[in-house]
Every structure is written in C-alpha cells, then in structure tokens.
Amino acid sequence: MSLNKIEAAQGWRIRSTQDFAGGLFMIALAGLALFLARDLPLGTLRQIGPGMLPKSIAVICAALGALLAFNSLRYKGEKLSGWSWRGVLFVLGAAVIFGLTIRGFEIGPLKVPQLGMLVSGPLVVFIAGLAADDVRIKELAIFAVAMTAACALLFKYALSLPIPLAPWLLGI
C-alpha cells in the first residue's frame, strides 16, 4: 500500500494481489502460532506466563495481516508475480541434500552413511548450479570439484573446523 496512490474505492475488488496474499500469509502464521501456543498459560501482568507474549504478538500479527488484506481492496499495489520453482527446488534441495549426507542419516529403511564434505560439497554445488538458466554442465562439474577442494583447505585446514571430509574412505 502506498498512501499517495490512494484511489477512491470504486467497488470492492482486490487491487493488489500481492498485499492481499501478504495479509492472508500473516493471518495464517498468526493462526499457526496461536494453535501451537494454545496450551501455554497466559499468566498475569505481575507474573507473565509463557503464553502471554506469543499469543498477544500473534494476535497483533493477525490484526496487521487483516489490515493489509483489507487495504489491498482499497489501494492499488503490486501484483503477485511468477514464482520460480526451479530455483527453490534446486537451490534449497541442494542445501537439504548437503545436510542429509554430510553426517549421514536414517529415515526408516533408508540409510545413508556419513559421506563427508568431499562428497556432499560437489553435490551441493552441482545440484544448486542446475538452477541457473544458462547452466553449462561441464563447467559446473569442474567448478564443483574445485570449490570443494578450496573449501576443504579453508575450513578444514586453515580454520580447523571439525567438519568430516570423507569418513568412509579416509577416516577423517
């Protein structure tokens, strides 16, 4: 909403899908918080309980969200624009895979050993790189290996952070 773009309301319709969605998003988050905090006692002002602040802040969030959604009916604003799920999938997916493989994991029958940075590193670079429109596979593969080597030298040796390199192969 921007105040200097105020236009007299000519019938009720959504003038800014972005603000409308933003308002609903705030309300949804507030609802989630209220649901999660439902069992927390409010306490009194003299002795504030654990639920008082989360609940009151959530109520304020919901109110602000409602105001935002309401304003989107009155004032012109931005439209919701295209979402790039390719980026979300590859970039965030790459990070998740790094998290899963660096020390290994077990989900039900699925079991992955500790792969360490020498495997997780190239994986994260390579998978993330696929998100670019102008991706060049060969270049990316070389870059993934080089980047991992540089990071191994920097983090493991120069900064001596305790990060596993390749426990399954080298035992470090």
Add this chain to the structure above:
Amino acid sequence: MSEMFAHLGLGFGVALTLQNIALCFVGCLVGTLVGVLPGVGPIATIAMLLPITFGLDPVGALIMLAGIYYGAQYGGSTTAILVNIPGEATSVVTTLDGHQMARQGRAGVALGTAALASFFAGCVATVVIAALGAPLTKLALLFGPAEYFSLMVMGLCFAVVLARGSILKAFCMIMLGLLLSTVGTDLETGQERMTFGFPPLSDGIDFAVLAMGVFGFAEVLRNLENPEARDVVRAKIGRLLPGWSDIKQAALPVVRGTGIGAILGILPGNGAVLGPFASYTVEKKIAKDPSRFGKGAIEGVAGPEAANNAGAQTAFIPLLTLGIPPNAVMALMVGAMTIHGIIPGPQVMTKNPDLFWGMIASMWIGNLMLLVINLPLVGLWVKLLQVPYRLMFPAILIFCSIGIYSVNNQPVDVAFTALFGLFGYILIKLGFEPAPMLLGFVLGKLMEEKLRQALIISRGSFMTFIERPISAGLLLVAVAILVIALLPSMSKKREEVFTE
C-alpha cells in the same frame, strides 16, 4: 578528553598486534571481495563469513567481522560505480552520479573520491565513537528494565519508519520477528513454546540459521529470478586520484556528508541508510547548478559516500554502549558476539575494555587498509565483476552450507536454513522486506526479558513505562515519529526519498 586518548591508546595497543592487524586486513579484503559481487550485500556477507571467525579469540573475531562489515559496505560502492548495481541500500545513491562518472571515463576518479571520502568520514566517526562511548555507557547504566524496554520500542518504531516500502508491511515484519523470537524454552518457567515438540527448536530458532536462510538462500533465489543485465563499464578506469579541482569541489560535501551520516547513523532503525539520501538531497539543494546532479557530479559521490561510511560506523554506538542493535547488520554483530560469549551492553566497556577499545581502534586501521586495498586493486575487482552469476551462487551455497553446519555441528541446521530460505523467498514475493524481521527477532528476546522484569518491579502495572521520565520520553519519541510518518504529506515525501 585525556581519558578518551588513554582509551584510544589502549585500543591501538590491542589492535596493533600482528595478529589483529592481519585479521583486520583479511576481514577488509574478504569483505570487499564478497561485497563487490553484485547481489551480495553486507548482511549476506557477514552471515556467510561468520563461521570463519569461530576459531578466533573474541577480540580478533570482532575485529575481523567489523573489517568484513565495512569492507562489504565499501565493495557495494565499487559495484555501484562500475556496474550500476547498488550492492546494498546505502549505495543506491552512489549509482546516480558515480556510474555516470564511470561512463564518462572517470571511473577512477569516482572510485578514488569514494575511497578518500569514506576514509575521511571513517576517521571522524571513529573519534565520535570514542568520544561518545564512555558518557553513553554511563547513561546506559542508569537505565532500568522499563527504560530499556522503551528504548527498544523506540528503535523498532524507527526501523518501521525508515524501512523501504510500505510502513504497514514493515510493521508486519517487525512483529513477525518478535513472534519468531518467542519460539523455544521459556526462560522463567522452562516450558517449551511453539517448538512442534521438536528438540532442536527448544533453544529457540538459531540466529545464524534465520539470517543465512533469509539473507543468503532467499537472496540467491531472488537474484536467480532477475538475471541482471550487468552494465559493466568497459571504458578505461582512468587515473584514480582526483585532481585539484575535483578535490576543491568535493571537500565541503565530504565534510557535510560526514556530519549528516554520523548523526543519522546513531539513530536506531537503520539510520545508516538515511545518511546518503539526506546528504545527496542537501548537496543538490545547495548546489549552484542542481541540474548537474545525476549526470556525473562529483559532489553526488563524495557527500553520500562520506555519509554512508560515517553512518555505518556510528551505528556501532548503540550496539556497543546499550547493547541494542540499530539495524539488521548490527543485529548480526550481536549474534556474532553472543556466539563468542560476549553479551553486548554497557558492561562490555567496563568488563572487556580491551575488546571495546580494540575494536574501535581497529576501525580506524580498517579504514586505512580499505584505502590501500581498494585503490591499487581496483583492476582485480573489475575482473571479479565478470564472474558469471551461474557460478557465483553455487559457491555462495556451499559456503553457507558448510558455515551453517559449523555453527553447531548440526546437519539438521542446514535443512532448517533451507526452510527459512523458502520462507524468505515467500516474504520477498509478497513484497515484505526481511531486514526489519531480523531486527525484531534479535530485539525480541531482550524485550521480553526487560518487559517481564519491569512488570515484576512495578507489580504488574504498565504505568511504570509512563511514570518513569526517561522511559516516557522515549515512548513519546516513538509515538511522535510514527504519527509524523503516517501523516499523508510526510508519507509522500518519504516515498520520494526512497524511490529516487
């Protein structure tokens, strides 16, 4: 006065050890390196590089982080001038005249002016911090919980008003940040709050995870969407040192910019962003021929760059003296300090004087180094600007992943960061600026603690916030700026400032 020099002496004693000089240098260099990359601002840079300070002692770590901070800030100006992409909000103004100068073949002079202006402003700001540090710390020790709470309310109000874009949306972000800060174990009763019964959340949301998700991953997603057309200047950089006539033209704007920036920088709620805008407006107003602005006027680079750097440094004042971060970058510094076991606040100066004054002295040294790093190495930065984004973001990603893993050696943190990356991306798509959220998140825990303390002391009466004069004054200021900002005539002006 003599006390101040004694303190600065102590500071230089700490900062001038071989190790700390090296750390300061590495910080400035790496900060500039990452800051030069378009689309990676100071917040993302610090979040990304936080882990590489883990192995250091607290003084060294903070000196290096401060170096990264103003290095990144400075790098943003380089991109603004050479590529016409502001690395971050504070160098938006520099693109206006700086890039024009570059297109006229005066890129070197623009870069040189920016560097020299920043150095001058940095020197002055360092003295200002040193002079104000002690008295403000004494004042802060008089503050009770009620005053602290009101002060933070005021800071958040400033953050709302000074945020870019819609005030209502900035408000939403602050509140969301506060809400996120309440996740985790309740300090007094030990009850788990909104953790989904998930053990890693019982300590609350990790600051680094939130910052890196929202400012690292989400920024990558944002940048992937808008493949920027990089208008890298192909023309020669030209000579770096401004000529005598340039200096004469730039000198007064630098002095004015420094003053404006230093004062606005202390303001809670990202005053550093306001400085360059204000300086530019002032210079344009008092110029004999305002039409030159936007076409490569050297005053339009010198003033805002000075203001930018002065503000970036005086923003440390509220952090160091009161323990209250005035903007998202300082919020990150709080996170960094806590990781190193230092609780920011007035007691830092008395308990860790070497850390406090060492850091201040290192700022001056850092500014000097930036001069040395930037001017001769400018060719290198230009080369770096030609690294394509398709290689840059996977590199950012592996850095962030390793970094976030190293904070707690918890692989699950990396997945969490990805989740917050998605969250941040949704926020960006919905038109929310995430910086106020980070500020709300960091202040949230402190505010809750102070609120509870104040109410216990006053036996549950909210009147305590109004009855105590300092607290009442702070709240009054908070209300006043909100009212002023919401007045239609002001919001119009505000919009002009931020759209220019």
